[in-house]
Amino acid sequence: MTGRGTFRVRLSMYDWPEVHDVTRDLEAALQAALTDALGLDPAEARAWPEEGDLVAAWCHPDVLLTQTCGYPLTHALKDRVRLIGAPHYAAPGCDGPNYCSQIVVRQDSGIEKLEDLRGRRAAFNGLDSQSGMNAFRHSVAPLAGGQPYFSQVICSGGHLNSLRAVAEDKADVACIDAVCWNLACREIPDLAARLTPIARTASVPVLPFITSLRFSDGEADLITDTVAAVLTTPATEECRTRLGIRGFSRLTVDDYAGILEMERQAEALGYPVLA
Numbered sequence: 001m002t003g004r005g006t007f008r009v010r011l012s013m014y015d016w017p018e019v020h021d022v023t024r025d026l027e028a029a030l031q032a033a034l035t036d037a038l039g040l041d042p043a044e045a046r047a048w049p050e051e052g053d054l055v056a057a058w059c060h061p062d063v064l065l066t067q068t069c070g071y072p073l074t075h076a077l078k079d080r081v082r083l084i085g086a087p088h089y090a091a092p093g094c095d096g097p098n099y100c101s102q103i104v105v106r107q108d109s110g111i112e113k114l115e116d117l118r119g120r121r122a123a124f125n126g127l128d129s130q131s132g133m134n135a136f137r138h139s140v141a142p143l144a145g146g147q148p149y150f151s152q153v154i155c156s157g158g159h160l161n162s163l164r165a166v167a168e169d170k171a172d173v174a175c176i177d178a179v180c181w182n183l184a185c186r187e188i189p190d191l192a193a194r195l196t197p198i199a200r201t202a203s204v205p206v207l208p209f210i211t212s213l214r215f216s217d218g219e220a221d222l223i224t225d226t227v228a229a230v231l232t233t234p235a236t237e238e239c240r241t242r243l244g245i246r247g248f249s250r251l252t253v254d255d256y257a258g259i260l261e262m263e264r265q266a267e268a269l270g271y272p273v274l275a
Contacts, residue, residue, distance in 0.1 A: 060212070074256050083210055097248075111173065121170075121173070122173050123154045
């Protein structure tokens with residue numbers, strides 16, 4: 001095929017400690033299937049670069065398969081990676097290849113609706129997150145009146161950190177990827193029990209699977225078909241059930257246009273920054 005080695009398949013976006021083992025199992029299944037389908041040399045597969053800039057890693061020509069977020073796909077990664085498609089997740093707020101975010105508060109906070117959040121402390125996972133930032137901004141923008149809506153905005157570095165910040169009264173609200181919220185409910189029930197969703201954001205396609213631009217159209221089609229087979233075969237059912245994956249859809253970048261539209265709508269309402 002391409003005549004050079006690749007990074008091993010890496011699915012880090014939902015690789016919480018609680019599901020680390022089954023994430024590795026699914027990565028191994030995808031790696032084996034793609035190695036066979038593309039005629040790659042297993043000895044030339046290299047470890048994923050865990051350290052360093054994540055955007056640079058996503059754009060590296062030796063990426064075989066990884067998962068990114070829709071917001072980078074439409075911004076920092078635009079025209080720099082090849083979109084394969086997206087999994088289907090079995091979580092409340094997910095429908096086929098689409099998902100939303102759950103806006104979560106403490107059970108005992110007295111907060112019942114978005115309008116109750118004015119002047120509260122908000123946590124979000126990162127500036128380049130669709131689920132934690134862009135969807136949150138879009139939900140709050142109609143209420144903000146072009147002014148800061150929160151008394152404090154805290155960048156936590158991850159959805160699990162945001163959930164803990166709210167549970168520990170370091171923040172009052174966070175916007176959590178529906179897949180992450182479902183993981184928390186299943187895998188960390190003591191944490192989830194201290195929290196409750198009060199609203200859902202608009203839906204867009206879930207976190208996309210990508211590969212390198214170095215692969216030809218034919219190779220990319222083969223990668224897509226192989227991934228779809230692995231994510232639907234009974235052989236991976238056990239690990240997929242733990243990860244909440246029950247299917248796969250081939251998508252195009254145009255399918256992610258809703259992310260840009262959410263951003264545009266917030267800006268049009270005078271709310272370009274989550275604040």
